[in-house]
Amino acid sequence: EKAAVIGHPISQSLSPLIHNHWMEQKGIDGCYEAHDVPVGGLEAFIEKAKAAGLSGFNVTVPHKTDILPFMDKVAPLARQMGAVNTVRIEADGTLTGFNTDGIGLITHLRNTVPGWPRDLPALILGAGGAARAAVLGLLNESLPVLMITNRTREKAEIIAKEVGRGRLTVVDWEDRHGAVAASGLVINTTTLGMVGQPELELDLALATRDTVIYDIVYKPLETGLLKAARQRSLRTVDGLGMLVHQGAAAFKVWFGHDVGFDEALRKKLETMI
Ligand code: SKM
Structure with missing residues (x-):
């Protein structure tokens, strides 16, 4: 059995470690490799993947949207996201595109804080692909109201219009501190706080006692935001x-x-971050 992840750059990807851990655990004889695929290289990679008999592959930056036209079928969630991060290759070479980012975000949230306050709005910071995943994931969880804020307000408005189902309110970036006070869940989907990037400035003074603070940045594992929380x-x-x-x-x-996310896997990953 074979699978892969493609992106550009790709050397930073932790996916090979994760998937090879599971293959070993499940006794699957195979391997999961990282391939650096530059812009314009998708068609050639897909041909190679089919010829090599891959079961499928993950797709990361910058290909998540560009891969769409190569799909024979696209699952509804990936269609709504406008992005594919998982491709399945059938025996006859048919390609199906999925997006598992939103499921990943919600599963982790559920596992980590089972009792998060669902009756309060969630506040999403950022308006990129991960923000879309968060919005769709939370809407599928039947959360009553969502708020989104982004340095460039227009990008947040596009998300509200395209996937917000009338339940996503855009908040001015300058008003984000006040929005925290009304939120049961705050998710940073921006790259602020990541190694080499400026810190995310967010005042948590008004947060209620039960508010959950979620940062999708994992490098460092404890960002400035999480430390403050x-x-x-x-x-x-x-x-x-x-x-x-x-x-x-x-x-x-x-x-x-x-x-799943077992202790052995966490230990392996933590040494790589
Ligand atoms: O959506 C994921 C993708 O499947 C793999 C990945 C990685 O290997 O860094 C990151 C995310 O984009």
Whole structure:
């Protein structure tokens, strides 16, 4: 059995470690490799993948949208996202595109904070692909109201219009601190706080005691935002689990096995971050 991840760059990807861990665990004889595929290289890669008998592959930056026209079928969630992160290759060469990022985000949230306050709105920071995944994931969880805020307001408005189902309110970036006060869940989907990037500035002083602070950044594992939340005794969720659980959903698509985020995997990953 074979699978892969494609992106550009790709050397930073933790997916090979994650999937090879599960293959070993499930006694699957095979391997999962990272391939650096530059822009314009998708068609050639797909031909190679079919010829090599891959069960499928993950897709990361910058190909998640560009891969869409190559799909024979696209699952509804990936269609709504406008992005594919998991491709299944059937025996006859048919390609189906899925998106497991939203499922990954929600699964990790559920596992980490089972009792998160669902009656309060969730506040999403950012308006890229991960913000879309968060919005769709949370709407599928029947959350009553969502708010989104982004440095460029127009990008947030596009998300509200395209996938918000009338339940997503756009908040000005300058008003984000006040929005925290009304939220039961705050998710950072921007790259702010990541190694080499500026910190995300978010005042948590008005957060309610039960508010959950979720940062999808996993490098570092404890971002400035999560540290500030921990100091205020708020519950926190780091970004590593989202990566693992989107991978688990992909693994299920290709190989039919249920896998999870076990301690051994966390230890292996932590040494790589
Ligand atoms: O959606 C995932 C993708 O499946 C794999 C990945 C990675 O290997 O870094 C990151 C995310 O884009």
